[in-house]
Amino acid sequence: MLSRVADNLFWMSRYLERAEHIARIVLVHHNLELEQPEEANAGRWKRVFQSLALDPPIEDSTNSVLSQICFGVESRFSITTSIESARNNARQVREQISSEMWEQLNRLYHAVRHADHEDHNGEIEEFLIAVKEGAHLFHGLTDSTMSHGEGWQFIQLGQSLERAINTAAQLEIHYREFYREASLDSEWGPDAAGYLEWIGLLRCATAFEAFCKVHSATIDPLNVVEFLLLDAQFPHSIRFVVDTLQTALEAIGRLSPGRRVHKVQRIAGRLQAELSFTQIEEVMERGIADTMQHIRESCHEIHNCVHEAFVSYPVESALEV
Amino acid sequence: MYYRIRHRTRYYYSAPVHESLTEVRMHPRTEGRQRCLDYQLAVTPKARVHVYRDFLGNSVHHFGVPASHNELNIMAESVVEMKDFPDTPSGLAADAWDELDAEVKRGDYWEMILPSKFSRPTPLLLELVDKLGAVRRDDPLRLLRELNTRLHDSIDYVPETTTVDSPIDDALKQRKGVCQDFAHIMIAVVRNLGIPCRYVSGYLHRSGIEHGRSRENATHAWAEALLPSLGWVGFDPTNDLLAREGHIRTAVGRDYSDVPPTRGVFKGDAATAMAVAVSVTASDHLPPELAELVLPDEQSFPHDVLALNATSDKMKEWQRAQEVQQQQ
Amino acid sequence: MLTQAPFQNYWYGTPWDEMFYPGGEPRAHYEPLMRVLENLPAEEIRQKKQAADLSFLHQGITFTVYGKSEGTERIFPHDLIPRILTAAEWSKIELGLTQRITALNEFLRDLYHEQRILNDGVVPRELIASCPHFRREMRGVAVPRGAYVAVAGTDLVRLPTGEFAVLEDNLRVPSGVSYMLTSRQVMKRVFPSLLRECQVRPIDHYGAALSSTLRSLAPEGRPDPVIVLLTPGVFNSAYFEHAYLARQMGIELVEGRDLLVHDNIVYMRTTSGLRRIDVIYRRIDDDFIDSLVFRSDTILGVPGLFNAYRAGNVTLANAVGTGVADDKAVYAYVPAIIKYYLDQDAILPNVETYLLSDERERSYVLENLDKLVVKAVGESGGYGMLVGPHSTKADQEEFRRRILANPRNYIAQPTLALSCAPCLVEGESIEPRHVDLRPYILFGEKVTIVPGGLTRVALRRGSLVVNSSQGGGSKDTWVLQN
Structure with missing residues (x-):
């Protein structure tokens, strides 16, 4: 196998796992934030960012934090940029993965790109769940459609x-x-x-x-x-x-x-x-x-x-x- | 006359590079009155050197260094025998232009008549052509002798005013340049007359040349024009000379881009700097140890090398063109 | 909506109609197709068309259009109605193309060695010296079997007389063969019984034929050569084709950065170490192939590749420098080239061509810009072209200026009345549209031409430009068994 191909597959997988990981923990903490008393929420997002090895959030408001971690293009990575990186790697080796895998990743990419960035109160959960499920589907397809x-x-x-x-x-x-x-x-x-x-x-x-x-x-x-x-x-x-x-x-x-x-x-x-x-x-x-x-x-x-x-x-x- | 030429080149890299490939054109040609008796190329880090002849009959040596390195040293040593030149007449017969056209028609000279990368009839060049009165008149040799002198007089020789890939317009605008520019301008002017003309890269032995102004310790370049009954005749507008025993030829081409002394690529994110030293020594017999070779030490780069360095910092590609040596 | 008879909007009597005699009677070899089309309800035609389009979409058969700030991806338009050639028509084409490729390869070998044809004054030396695709670096370089052009895609047009003529030789990196192959796959699904009834000759063996051609060009002493396809990468307009062909041949699809050269040997970097490469089917232009020798501002190619090639350690297909033989000005000399090397007359004629470097021809062309087609000699894909009758005064003035600035760079040809074939327009009615034909020729141990090719269609009514980048489409080409 070409070294470049192995490298691209490796990174495609890493980035997608990263996107799914972010989606999972953001979903959990978003829910916790709603359930927990205010004092328990202090420093919550700072910890989340820290566990992702990201610089602390620029602003404290939940909306700003969510927007940065889900859609941010400036921070080192966000869900959107991770999925984009996964797709870019997949694209380089389009012929080495199954069509089903490519199409699924492509669908996921287009879905996150077109997600509504503004009104996330109602939508954010759906968005995060879609990312999680999209990633799970990709792994399933990887196991069942690729040698x-x-x-x-x-x-x-x-x-x-x-x-x-x-x-x-x-x-x-x-x-x-x-x-x-x-x-x-x-x-x-x-x-x-x-x-x-x-x-x-x-x-x-x-x-x-x-x-x-x-x-x-x-x-x-x-x-x-x-x-x-x-x-x-x-x-x-x-x-x-x-x-x-x-x-x-x-x-x-x-x-x-x-x-x-x-x-x-x-x-x-x-x-x-x-x-x-x-x-x-x-x-x-x-x-x-x-x-x-x-x-x-x-x-x-x-x-x-x-x-x-x-x-x-x-x-x-x-x-x- | 015998010459011993030592041509030393060192590349420095700001960070380790790997998989570098380098081509060198430093092997003196054997033709006419010149014969190359010995040629040695030493490279560090150690590399296997391959050789081929390019389409103009120049010998090209090339080698690759796969492992990581911070420095590349190339040492070319050659011994050349040069027979004395007969005197060149001051002019030719009146029908020489017709004779020239007939010869061009018969032979394969288009390469050296058509514009090339560096030698092309730009508006500035055509202005110069006008000013010099470079139109067909007298006879070809007399005209070229005159143009050689007038070009020498109208452009100042000033090192470091142009770079290795400067178009002739730079030198034409500033009226300043180095031998590479003189040669390119001369070639463009001569081709514009319908005379085949080519670029010669080589070395100059300065003894006996009193008003010569090209630099020591560097390679040299001049032009050769095809003249009826004489064949290729060398004109050195930098020094207002005809090329003779002191002009040692290593490679010919349409212009500099065909015959750079070194050309290379490497992988790695590094800036490069280069230092060159050339020594040419002459003797009546075969070859005594003559000159000492001195390289500037690593801290004192020539000014233009540093300038080049700064601009190349902006390029972040993993694959880079190596610095090339300008002919001064 | 009422069912329309499919040929209701058709008009007959175009200069040459592939399917109908001028009176409207179908030609004999089109009769089975006629029967099928007449009996297909409009609804079913639409469904078949949809199914076919979907199939192309799913296979990702797209191409990239340049010229705007960014490349745009489009699905390749495909017409459902096949273009049919008789065995007799094909056999002449095959003979003519074989003759042409043989002579052109001989021409290239000569140009890069003795230059007999220039010394004898058959082709002007200046024309070759001034051609940007003439690669001096190739002088004296030995090419296995003299196969400079291993893969050619020659554009043929049918004249009003019914005779085929050569419009262009594509000898550098001709593309489009994947459209020919996938189009047949789709047609097998859409018209299975018709294909059988007509006894259409198969083309599926193209991949195998290409593979054995490449194998036959391996350097000496490499009995089991490693072959790769070198692509500029995913952003190239023909990337789909590169990947498709690599898969068909079961070879590695590599980019320049996967390869390296050491001591004149080419290797690819794999997870199990460096692997030596023997043959490179390269889909990168000469300019970009080796930054040490050609353009230095590129990272698409492989530094040192040309040294390995010169040393005979690797084969490039096509060879470097083949572009000199498909220069549009050199094209005018191809009949003379065939005569010179093979002592034969050209079986397939050329289209009349005016060389604008010639003063007399130039003044004629400049006076008739509104009637002629002007082409830049080095361009392909329908770029840099003026179609006189369809151009504005401003276009013509622009070309006049360009021609005068660099006459050697242009040629002109009469506006051709390309033959027409029936096409499904808007999925509804059938109308005549102009077509050409690009068969693919393989030159190795022997010459192989799979029966058929890419029939390109000018989908816009009245248009003569068939290039995919200029609103053209394609249809399947059926060559009949007998």
Whole structure:
């Protein structure tokens, strides 16, 4: 497979995952904002922006925040610009993806471009849901209409990396704000406002229902962290995502022999092992912030190594082979 | 007479570049009274050098450096034997114009008569043609000798007033230029007379040339016109000379764009600067060690190189044209 | 709405009608089509037309129109009624095109080597020296099998006598073959039984034929060559075609940035390392192919490619410098070129052509700008063209100015009465429209011409311009078995 094609598929997938991630968390926080008392809403959007590694919002008003994060063209990324970037990457490799995938992404692109930017009070939820569903449909089509060859593996890789990084960032910021030692002893767990925020965190990862099946509806923050970090079966938990990532890497290594993949496999393998065998108590001992940072750094390292091994490898190294 | 020529070029990059490809035209031609006895090209970083002959019979050497590098050094050394030139007459017979037209008709000279990228009859050039009285009169040789001198007198030689890809209009407007401009203007004037004329890139050995004004330590350029019974005759309007034993030819072309001493591309987001040193030494026998080669150190770029550098900063493409050496 | 008889609005007796004799009787080879059309209710014709358009839309068969500030994408207009050629008509076309491509390749080989034809004064040397598409860099470069032009798309027109003549040779990067192929796919769905009844010769093997042509041009010692198609990228007007052909041949579709040259070998960058390339079917113009040799202000091509090509390590199809042979002024000499190399008369005649560099011809043309067609010699796609009878005084003055400024850059031809074929207009009635024919010729180990081609239609009533960029469309071309 051409290196450029692999790179485009990888980025198409990353950008679309990013758009969907933004849509999910904005939807949850938009709802929380309506339900929660005013004091609980202070700093809400600042945290959301921070978890997306964006500069703080320019204005505080909800409308301005929503408009910036959904449609903004000036900030580093928004839903619209992420979808546009995903489409631009797809367009470069139009012939490598199925027509169904292309048409779906194209439809999504046109839908967000023509969405009403002004009156979002009534429309914003519909818009966010449309983005989420559009992305889900795309993933479904990717799985069922594209050969699960090397290109598909690069798509998996892009999605997993983006998802792991985003989830880790979100967990870290949420934990810093809402986790209190004392609340663990309280009979009700977190206070009412905090309770809703922990549910919100689960919803951000569409994990509320899955979580309840394992832990019933009692929200213990420690359980939430454990679920989102270490659950082996839930597709948004970091452990699951890293398993997927490792599977994709192994497949790519088999399909493209001769490239130097030891380094990236070592990093990914170590991360996978850590997540598989670590107990939540050990994580707490190390500290959530430290753990999440370590996960994000490993992901960035994996990204760089993949790029260097398959896309931008130095010519002279390839000539020696 | 023997010449030993050493031509050193160094490219500096502001950031590492990779996959660079470079073509050099520095191999002295072997034809007529000139014979190239030895030619060595050394390149660092190390690269395999390939060679081909272009459509004008010039030898072109080229090489690629795939790995990342901050600097590229090219050292060309050649030894040339030059036989003495017979005296060129001051003029030709009265029917020389007819003879010339007949020869042009018989042969393959269109390339050197049609306008080319740099040598074209712009309005400013036609003004000059008027001023110099560059119309068919006398005989071709006498006329060209006169034009050579008058061109020399009407334009000042001032280094760094034009750049490597300046159109002749720049020099015509300012009445200032370097040898590349003189040659291009001369070619355009001569072609306008229906005389085939071509660009010659090479080196000048200055000994014995008293009023010469072209720079040392650089390559040189002049023009060659086709004249009946004499063949290609070199005119050097920069120095008001006919090209003779001191003019060492490396390449001929329609104009500079056919024969730049170096041309290249690379990948990477970097600005480039270039430094060139040339030494030409003469001797009656084969070849003593003569000159020392000195390069300016990295901090003291010539003024025009820095200026070029600043403009190229604006280009953010990943693939860049290498700086090229202007012929002064 | 009342059902209309489909031919109610048709008019007969145009200079040459592909389907009807001047009196209105259908020609014998069109009779099965006539029967079908007469028995199709208007509603069903509309449905078939819709189905066909939808099918093009879904396949993304679009092209880009230039000239405005930004390229605009349009769906290629397609006419449902096929243009039919008899076996006898085709066999003459085939012979004529084979003769022409053979002579033109010989001409190119000669121009870039001995230049016998110039030395003998058959073609003026100045004409070649002043042609911007004459690539001096190609002098002395060996081209496998002498196949300078491996793929040609020659534009033919039918004169009022019924005879075919060559209007233009497209020898650089001719496009449109994907329209020919997809159009047939659609027609198979729309008129399956008619195709069978008429015994139409298949064209589906074009991809395979192109692939084996390219394979036959591989550098020596590369028995299992890696072939790629080099495209300028997704923003090129013919990108759809590039992707389509790459898929048909099962080869990689690459852009310049996917390739690199080291030590005169061309490689493509893949996830499993560098892979050596042997043959490049390039759909990029000469100017953009190698910034080291040609235009330096481009990143579409591959720096160093020409060095690898000169060294014989990679084949480019078409070769560099073929444009000199389809220069519209050189075109006037093609019959002489055929005579010179093959000692034969041209089977397919040229259209009468005035060279504006010639003083006598120029003054005739300048006096008759309202009657003639003037074309810029280096342009294609219907750009830079004056159609005298359809032009305003201002257009004519503009061209007069341009011609006088650079006479070598223009030629003129009489306004041709192109033949007409029935076309479905507005999905309703059938009316005659002017058509031409562009067959595709492959030159490798042997000459292959798939039976058919792109029939281009001037969809605007009375218009003579068939180029897709100028409001033209296409229809399927059926060559009959016997």
